[in-house]
Amino acid sequence: MEITLIKNAEIVTMNADEEVLCGDILIEGDVIAGIGKDLQESRAHRMVDAGGRTVIPGFVQTHIHLCQTIFRGRGDDLELMDWLKNRIWPLEAAHDEESVYYSAMLGIGELIQSGTTTVVDMETVHHTDSAFRALSESGIRALSGKVMMDKGDEVPRELQEATERSVMDSLDLLDKWHNYDGGRIRYAFSPRFAVSCTEELLREVARLSKERQIFVHTHASENRGEIAIVEAETGMRNVVYLDHLGLANERLILAHCVWLDEVEKRIIKEKGVHVSHCPGSNLKLASGIADTKGMLDRGISLSLGADGAPCNNNLDMFQEMRLAALLPKPFHGPTAMDARTVFRMATIGGAKAVGMEKEIGSLEVGKKADLSILNLEDFHTYPMHGVDPISRIVYSATRADVESTMVGGRFLMENRKMNTMDKAVVLKEADVSIKRLIKRTPVLT
Template sequence: MTKTLIRNAVIMTMNAKGEIIQGDVLVENNRIASVGGSVPSVQADTVIDANGKVLLPGFVQTHIHLCQTLFRGRADDLELIDWLRQRIWPLEAAHNADSVYYSAMLGIGELLRSGTTTILDMETVHHTESAFQAIQESGIRAISGKVMMDHGTEVPAPLQEKTAKSLEDSVQLLEKWNGAADGRIQYAFCPRFVVSCTEELLTGVRDLSEQYNVRVHTHASENQDEIAIVESERGLRNVIYLDRIGLARPNLILAHSIWLDEEERRIIRERGVKVTHCPGSNLKLASGVAQVPELLRDGVPVGIGADGAPCNNNLDMFQEMRLTAFMQKVKHGPTVMDARTVLRMATMGGAEVLGMEKEIGSVEVGKLADLQLLDLEDFHVYPSFDADWYSRVVYAATRGDVDTVMVDGRIVMRGRMMTTIDKSYVLREADRTLRNLLSRL
């Protein structure tokens, strides 16, 4: 048994009581063994002095596209449908196994360095194993799956799938990777959105997800043009259509869900559907402002995700937390979406969206040791006297304040130095593989 002791931290537990305590956290193997009080150093193999630092659960990002990280800055200033058809789909179509791997590594490095320890990821049509390999090697926790596309106009030939083959390839990936890395990797079926999927594919996903007891992750109601296409082709709005074909169930996680009517919100609430909010992406693509306070009042689990690097252009949860709060305050007034609510969305709220609230999302005995240490000894987060810790973390801290990150009991960054990813090598290979990818366009 390996033991890691984190000493003298301010511990923001994010437990049900919202307790903030001073003391030690002992990790045994990959789980939290004790929280608070004082633990003798002789009991630990590794001791981290966290005096002056804040210990938090790692962030849980509920919508990421690792395969798109290479495309940062190559799809700016467009609306969603043009963004996909003109830039993203052609770029994804040019991917090979090499470029997917380094795109994933580039994104994971950014995520870990900014305190994110768990992601819900959606890959592209091909080469998904390369992303799983990067996830496995880097140490991040992830639910991921190949994107599924068997329908739509202006889709590049390499992304056009046959329905049966899309389902078959997804099942093969699931059977190989679901539960890999001692359970750190899980599989999800990822039909891109209704615009890209036949009803046959979506009902196949419905049945297979039930058979294998895994999640379904898709985009829905992100953009009004998208909704118009769905209504034209299927005769119903997005969520109503998904409910009619039996996909609106507790294992369904919807990205964005901006343009919901009352009936769709009722379906989401009553069927136990989960939602992931992507404020940076929604603002940059001018998609709209999601009904986050309303969904939370309805009791709907809502997490936060950065989406992809070409529509954000970073994967920084600190920025997403600020935007989550600020954009709703403009609409509803300054008292809505306080810092504690937003930090909960980024931790326990995300865990609930993924159905992992009993394993991650808070610093509690028995939970998996997915943790981050913030060093808040700097100008931009002072004064510290009589501080509101939630305010300091959500409104003032930045990703540069993340000092140490642990996933599954393994230290993946300490003192801002990565231990599982060779930064200079990944940066160099990202440029090389992008250069090669662009030559294939």
């Protein structure tokens, strides 16, 4: 069992008291065995001097599309439905096993470099096994699943599924990958959204989720056009419809929720549904600004995600935290969303969304050693005297300040060097892959 001792750090714990300590972290295997001053461990295989450094819980991003990372820059300046129909769906339809793998590795590399240790990922219809292979090799923690789509006249033929086939393929992946590597990777049913899924499919997902106790990850109420389509087809708003089908419960993660009415907010709160706020994506696609203050005031479970690279265009939690903190202020005042609230959403809030708050999301004895080491000794983060360390992180720090990232006691990146992937190969093959996909995509050639 590998034993690591991190010495002399500023430690942002995010425990129940949100303590910030100065001291050491002892890691035995994949868990934190001790936090305190002047820890000594003669059995330690390695000592990391973190003097002048800040150690934080690894970020938990609750809405990501790794299969879209190589589409970065291909869907700029469009609104949601045009973005999907004219760019993203045609490109997803062109994917092959290799392109999904390198798209996932490209995204994972960016996530690790910017301090994210856990993701909730939604893949495309096919080749999802390649994405799971990337997740397994990279060492990141993930809740992921193949996207499910069995409806839509404007969906490319390659993405159109029969309902039964969609379910069978999802179950095959679940049986293969759920709880892989001691639970580091778990499966989530991932119906894309109500617009592209039949009622039959959504009801079956609700049944299987209950039977297997598996999370469901989908989009809802991102865009007013999307809501109008669902209302025209079902006579109900998005969240009301999902509740009607039996999906609204503590296993449901809803991305976006920009346009909720009071009834939908009540359902989300009462049923324990989790909302993933994606401010960067919502701004870039002109979808709107979610009422995060209103959600938090109601006690709704709220976390953060960057969404996909072609609608953001990065996967950087530091940018998402800053946007999440700033956006409510013009509407509700400067204290509407303080730095600690946002940092909570990015860490322990994300852990709660994936049902892992007893394992990740804070630095505490007995929890998984998922953490990042930041170097905040720079012009843009000084002076530090008398400044709340969490405010420094949310309002001043950037992803370039992340020196090392650890998942389960293993450094995936150490001193900015990637340990679980060859960066040069990933960059090269990602470029090769997107060139190949574009040649297969008539709307882009």
